[in-house]
Amino acid sequence: MNGTLLRSGAVFAVKRTTEVHCHAQNLTGWRQDYEQTSPGLFEGLVREYQDSVLQIFEEIANRSTTQYCQTWDEGVWFGLPVEETGQNLLYMGHALRPNQMMVAQGRTLFDLQVPEGFGLYGVVIKAQQLQTAWKLAHAMDDDSKAAAWQLEMPRVFNLTLPTRLRLSGLLREALNNLQAYPQVVRHAGSVAALQSAILSTLVQVLSLENTEPTVTLRWRRRLDLVHRARSLVLSDPASYLTVDQLCQALYVTRRTLQNCFQSVLGMSPAAYLRAVRLNRVRQELLQATPGQTVIDIAARWGFWHMGHFSKEYRILFAEKPSQTLKRSRAMAR
Incomplete structure (x- = not known):
């Protein structure tokens, strides 16, 4: 699979599989390799929305996996555990602490150790659109100062509990409503409104600039x-x-x-x-x-x-x- 977001139109899909390598292929545009590391029959689920600018998804499997991941080239990935604790998830070999959000550039390979039954929310957004929104929010007219999310090395953002709940709640609500009413993706107005809601929330979260590298x-x-x-x-x-x-x-x-x-x-x-x-x-x-x-x-x-x-x-x-x-x-x- 190549590293380009494949579809320009908006699409929502629920994808189920009983094979870990198929589960790795169920995120559109990603380059991934998964290995099952805990015993038992495998069941994986991905709920995914994606358009020409934005991709949001929830991913869960009933078995532990080692995941080697790289999202599409033009995007920036933000990952958040579905549950508040994030307990026992390893990001680049480090245990993710409660209320931390993972960040990686599309050209950056990262790895995860995901426990069985552990759900992850993901957002991938085109870096150009994120940069434009960032500059508007901060009244910037040049690119001389790189924000933390623009750095190549995988990072984590330390969120406050209200901020974490606001972001995870928005993603959960978006995916639940898209699953209940998938026909809304056929309308440009609803697609634009969803993009705006996700983008503005992300910019607010990133404005906190409370970040740290995952890798020394x-x-x-x-x-x-x-x-x-x-x-x-x-x-x-x-x-x-x-x-x-x-x-x-x-x-x-x-x-x-x-x-x-x-x-x-x-x-x-x-x-x-x-x-x-x-x-x-x-x-x-x-x-x-x-x-x-x-x-x-x-x-x-x-x-x-x-x-x-x-x-x-x-x-x-x-x-x-x-x-x-x-x-x-x-x-x-």
Whole structure:
């Protein structure tokens, strides 16, 4: 999927899926890669409104996920937990505190560790429209002073409780009304009014300028190490790199790698990389070509003991790999 907002007309949709990689694709214009990290059958839901300027959505899944995200290039993303606490959500490896709002530019990759059953509101708005509204609100006639939301590094805004409730309430009300009366998106007046309501509220929130970066230089090194380890595993499944071989390839000690994974992802390198490989097997089973077998796909990702593989797969996804392949064959008919 490319990084451009795909539709110029206003559209509202409710999207449901039972596959984590499909859930990642259900936000229009985003480039995303999700991995399921808690066991059980997956169910994901996205409610999304989007037009040529604005995208608002609610996203929730019943299983924990690791998410690697990048929104469309011209946009600025603002993320807010549906619940007030935001407890146990990790943004760039850091626990989100109550009443914090996440911010990232469209050209910036960010990652999330999302607990099961955790809902997120999202707003993406074209940077040009946001900049225009910002300048009007602050009587600015030049771009010399960059606002915090314009900085490339992912950040969080510390909101007051009333401000947080005003923004989350507006998003909830907008999505609920759009779901109840989807025909309103056919009218330019209602689209313009919705854009104005979201934009003016965002400008008020951002005017507080109570912000902080999510990533220090030291933390950036930890994140980069985790990302590089994952990329190595995904780029060459035939090599089946062990944790010790990853350490050698990354020029770090086993203890350093363990500490980085534990602090950023909350799990060991071995546990996370096993989940990554199992997710890739499931994705390939669902996209299998005629003649491919469970054994072929599992072995390609380094699983040689089919009994152990089948057990681990069944624990994570609540079905046998043969059942996944069977469903894939049935859907292809």
